[in-house]
Amino acid sequence: MLDAPGDHQPVSGEAPTVAQLHDFARRVAEDAELIASLPLDPEGRTWVRLDGPGGSEAWLIGWPPGTGTGWHDHADSIGAFFTAGGELTENSLAARLPTDGWRTLELTEDVDRVRHLATGQGRAFGKFHVHEVLNESMTEHAISVHAYYPPLPQIRRYSRTGDTLRLEQVERPKDWQ
Numbered sequence: 181m182l183d184a185p186g187d188h189q190p191v192s193g194e195a196p197t198v199a200q201l202h203d204f205a206r207r208v209a210e211d212a213e214l215i216a217s218l219p220l221d222p223e224g225r226t227w228v229r230l231d232g233p234g235g236s237e238a239w240l241i242g243w244p245p246g247t248g249t250g251w252h253d254h255a256d257s258i259g260a261f262f263t264a265g266g267e268l269t270e271n272s273l274a275a276r277l278p279t280d281g282w283r284t285l286e287l288t289e290d291v292d293r294v295r296h297l298a299t300g301q302g303r304a305f306g307k308f309h310v311h312e313v314l315n316e317s318m319t320e321h322a323i324s325v326h327a328y329y330p331p332l333p334q335i336r337r338y339s340r341t342g343d344t345l346r347l348e349q350v351e352r353p354k355d356w357q
């Protein structure tokens with residue numbers, strides 16, 4: 181899916197590529213000491229902000245059993261994430277959606293994709309990627325590393341009822357920083 185990103189770091193002022201975000205998330209996910217430093221809370225998700233490459237927005241996230249994000253996208257940010265502990269499930273839509281000017285969309289039957297990302301597995305994604313990420317384990321925490329560029333200007337949140345996707349809320353950086 182991706183060219184070997186190697187160890188190239190973006191020079192100052194150069195936007196990081198999706199391969200570089202993918203490489204960063206993979207390397208951080210392999211950093212056992214950093215992963216172990218994340219506080220875990222059985223009651224809810226935990227977050228630590230990281231410095232991503234080239235000014236990207238990066239996060240270390242802890243997921244108690246049964247938690248998830250709900251459907252959302254990251255507007256025109258590209259990104260990548262890796263599972264650093266436990267296993268995550270990603271449900272995503274293999275469809276190019278209109279970016280603005282709609283409230284509900286009826287999806288066709290063939291656009292749903294499911295990925296199970298065990299420890300050490302991850303993925304990259306392009307602009308307007310719509311997904312939800314879940315820890316479906318009943319017993320185990322999951323931990324993951326995420327990187328986005330440009331830093332998230334907004335997150336659009338959707339509800340999903342059958343084939344209908346409905347825009348519910350737009351969050352701005354002040355909502356999560």
Ligand SMILES: [Fe+2]
Nearest residue numbers: 252253254311
């Ligand atoms: Fe996301």
